[in-house]
Amino acid sequence: MDEKTATRDRILQAAMNRIKHYGYGKTTMAEIAADCDMSPGNIYRFFEAKIDIAEAMARKHYAEEQAEMAAIARKKEWPADKRLREIFFKRMRDSYAMFEENAKILEVAEVLVKERPLFSNEQLALERVFLSALLEEGEKAGLFAPADHMFNAEMMQSATMKFGVPQLFSKLTLPKLERELEGVLNLILNGIYARK
Numbered sequence: 001m002d003e004k005t006a007t008r009d010r011i012l013q014a015a016m017n018r019i020k021h022y023g024y025g026k027t028t029m030a031e032i033a034a035d036c037d038m039s040p041g042n043i044y045r046f047f048e049a050k051i052d053i054a055e056a057m058a059r060k061h062y063a064e065e066q067a068e069m070a071a072i073a074r075k076k077e078w079p080a081d082k083r084l085r086e087i088f089f090k091r092m093r094d095s096y097a098m099f100e101e102n103a104k105i106l107e108v109a110e111v112l113v114k115e116r117p118l119f120s121n122e123q124l125a126l127e128r129v130f131l132s133a134l135l136e137e138g139e140k141a142g143l144f145a146p147a148d149h150m151f152n153a154e155m156m157q158s159a160t161m162k163f164g165v166p167q168l169f170s171k172l173t174l175p176k177l178e179r180e181l182e183g184v185l186n187l188i189l190n191g192i193y194a195r196k
Helices: 003-022 029-035 050-073 080-101 103-115 117-140 149-159 174-192
Strands: none
Touching (some): 003 103, 029 050, 050 080, 050 103, 050 117, 080 117, 080 174, 103 117
């Protein structure tokens, strides 16, 4: 790892620690710089604004999450419908746990939704790639009916949006969210299964 990357990572870690404690709104670039033992002017060489730090933090998180979900999608020993369920449940449970443990991090998600809507769309597009591949695999196995799999993946995302970051949309407990997600996935999968 080169020095620039190491400094960037140090800034992101300092920002994460401060935001977890004080929240996004009460964290300043000067405080993050001080936590890194650098001048406020120096931090701007790496990030133009606090929102850029928030986006970089989210990108790092989503890259890890996407890798984990893609690994589930590649579990050939499971049928495609089981893998789809596991992906959506894992995403919800992990997200729920992260925001329950670090409530102030939810502010980052709220700010990104408002100020960087293209970021969310980009993450959804990346997720659709392996979802549509999984749907196509299910069709080839005779499990799912022939369809436009990219469209179906997009509609699955739309139908399950609430469960991606559940605390943004509701104050339900995890068991209630799991019950709802199970019901939504049952409806979706029943609509795409191949008919005998």
